[in-house]
Amino acid sequence: MKKGERRKDELIRIAYRKFLEKGYEQTSVDEIIEEAGVAKGTFYYHFPSKEATLEAVIDMMITEEVSRAREAAASPVPVPVKMAAVIGSFRPEREEQSIAMAVQDRENFRLHEKLNKRLLAEAVPLLSDVVREGIRQGIFACEQVEERVKMMLILSSGLFDDGDFTENDAAAFIDIAEKTFGAKPGTMAFIRELIAGGKKDDGRES
Amino acid sequence: MKKGERRKDELIRIAYRKFLEKGYEQTSVDEIIEEAGVAKGTFYYHFPSKEATLEAVIDMMITEEVSRAREAAASPVPVPVKMAAVIGSFRPEREEQSIAMAVQDRENFRLHEKLNKRLLAEAVPLLSDVVREGIRQGIFACEQVEERVKMMLILSSGLFDDGDFTENDAAAFIDIAEKTFGAKPGTMAFIRELIAGGKKDDGRES
DNA sequence: ATTTTTAGACCGTCAGTCGGTTTTTGATCA
DNA sequence: TGATCAAAAACCGACTGACGGTCTAAAAAT
Numbered sequence: 016m017k018k019g020e021r022r023k024d025e026l027i028r029i030a031y032r033k034f035l036e037k038g039y040e041q042t043s044v045d046e047i048i049e050e051a052g053v054a055k056g057t058f059y060y061h062f063p064s065k066e067a068t069l070e071a072v073i074d075m076m077i078t079e080e081v082s083r084a085r086e087a088a089a090s091p092v093p094v095p096v097k098m099a100a101v102i103g104s105f106r107p108e109r110e111e112q113s114i115a116m117a118v119q120d121r122e123n124f125r126l127h128e129k130l131n132k133r134l135l136a137e138a139v140p141l142l143s144d145v146v147r148e149g150i151r152q153g154i155f156a157c158e159q160v161e162e163r164v165k166m167m168l169i170l171s172s173g174l175f176d177d178g179d180f181t182e183n184d185a186a187a188f189i190d191i192a193e194k195t196f197g198a199k200p201g202t203m204a205f206i207r208e209l210i211a212g213g214k215k216d217d218g219r220e221s
Numbered sequence: 222m223k224k225g226e227r228r229k230d231e232l233i234r235i236a237y238r239k240f241l242e243k244g245y246e247q248t249s250v251d252e253i254i255e256e257a258g259v260a261k262g263t264f265y266y267h268f269p270s271k272e273a274t275l276e277a278v279i280d281m282m283i284t285e286e287v288s289r290a291r292e293a294a295a296s297p298v299p300v301p302v303k304m305a306a307v308i309g310s311f312r313p314e315r316e317e318q319s320i321a322m323a324v325q326d327r328e329n330f331r332l333h334e335k336l337n338k339r340l341l342a343e344a345v346p347l348l349s350d351v352v353r354e355g356i357r358q359g360i361f362a363c364e365q366v367e368e369r370v371k372m373m374l375i376l377s378s379g380l381f382d383d384g385d386f387t388e389n390d391a392a393a394f395i396d397i398a399e400k401t402f403g404a405k406p407g408t409m410a411f412i413r414e415l416i417a418g419g420k421k422d423d424g425r426e427s
Numbered sequence: 428a429t430t431t432t433t434a435g436a437c438c439g440t441c442a443g444t445c446g447g448t449t450t451t452t453g454a455t456c457a
Numbered sequence: 458t459g460a461t462c463a464a465a466a467a468c469c470g471a472c473t474g475a476c477g478g479t480c481t482a483a484a485a486a487t
Contacts, residue, residue: 188372
């Protein structure tokens with residue numbers, strides 16, 4: 016890896032952490048370069064704008080997640096398990112995400128929105144293939160597969176991304192997901208574990 | 222109405238138009254006060270921050286829509302018609318919305334997100350009552366009414382807000398909505414007209 | 428020698444502040 | 458009733474500090 020690329024990567028990594036910790040708007044270019052021990056010019060040598068840094072950060076996150084998801088999609092396991100694995104791949108690493116991002120999430124419009132859009136674009140085709148596999152096996156039965164996958168992803172992000180949801184939310188969502196794909200009741204109970212995994216800690220004990 | 226209130230209202234109206242035309246971030250306080258013919262200090266006499274102006278703009282939009290929706294919810298028409306009317310109430314006026322807002326919508330994260338959140342909070346209880354009425358009449362059959370209403374609203378905004386969707390999207394959404402509320406197929410075909418009404422004009426003729 | 432990379436002073440813009448001025452209000456008294 | 462006046466409300470605009478982004482020139486790498 017060339018020296019320049021290392022620098023750029025370092026800047027992206029620092030920006031990534033700051034954006035999650037304090038939010039995109041609240042992180043100044045000056046903070047990033049100070050932590051990198053680099054001058055303004057260096058930053059703007061590598062990136063045309065601050066916004067471009069956000070794109071690069073999102074690219075980095077997505078790339079990682081997509082490759083994990085692809086592996087999951089290729090593994091020879093039952094379809095519902097595979098769905099869970101693919102969806103589960105599309106989450107930032109735990110230690111960085113849940114603590115840091117959750118705090119500032121409400122104001123992190125840009126990151127959240129852009130990330131979601133990219134995630135959707137990448138995840139829909141992958142998951143659609145899994146659903147079609149399920150249809151061939153008689154587990155699912157529906158038309159408009161891609162559209163339905165997209166809808167369930169939109170729904171899950173809108174419902175669960177902020178980690179604030181009830182048991183009723185989960186129950187209704189699972190029911191809707193099963194009916195959406197024409198699955199038998201209980202087929203998609205695995206969703207409960209997935210969303211529970213991203214649930215926000217409310218700070219209380221036990 | 223007192224003098225101060227008139228000023229404040231004027232500022233809100235100007236901000237409203239600018240925010241829709243150019244987006245929240247791209248509208249500077251200086252532009253607003255210049256158009257209002259008012260000094261910086263006057264602006265900050267009425268609002269603690271620029272963000273507060275956005276809240277006020279959203280309040281103004283919401284208040285209007287909620288009162289229209291309440292009327293619709295109280296009218297003695299068949300349940301599906303009533304649902305369409307209530308949902309239809311939650312849309313900014315045509316002439317201002319579709320042309321202006323659509324252009325800059327992509328970058329209007331804040332306005333869009335905050336508006337949606339408020340809309341959701343106001344619309345869910347109203348629509349839930351209509352759905353319960355439908356359940357009593359045997360048109361719908363489901364539990365977790367509020368949760369399901371919330372989900373359908375999240376879904377519709379995620380899918381249709383940008384005015385970019387296909388016939389397949391509409392078909393799948395209608396199917397999902399019917400199954401979500403346990404309605405007979407065809408019951409919710411009225412949705413097609415609702416979303417078509419908000420469809421973005423692509424500029425081509427005929 | 429030439430290209431790549433770095434430095435950091437500098438620029439325009441923007442949200443927000445501050446001390447002071449004008450206008451409105453409403454209570455008091457001739 | 459109408460004049461007076463002090464307090465409160467509304468308004469003004471120069472100023473500040475922070476920010477994203479630019480630029481020129483030097484240092485480092487090739």
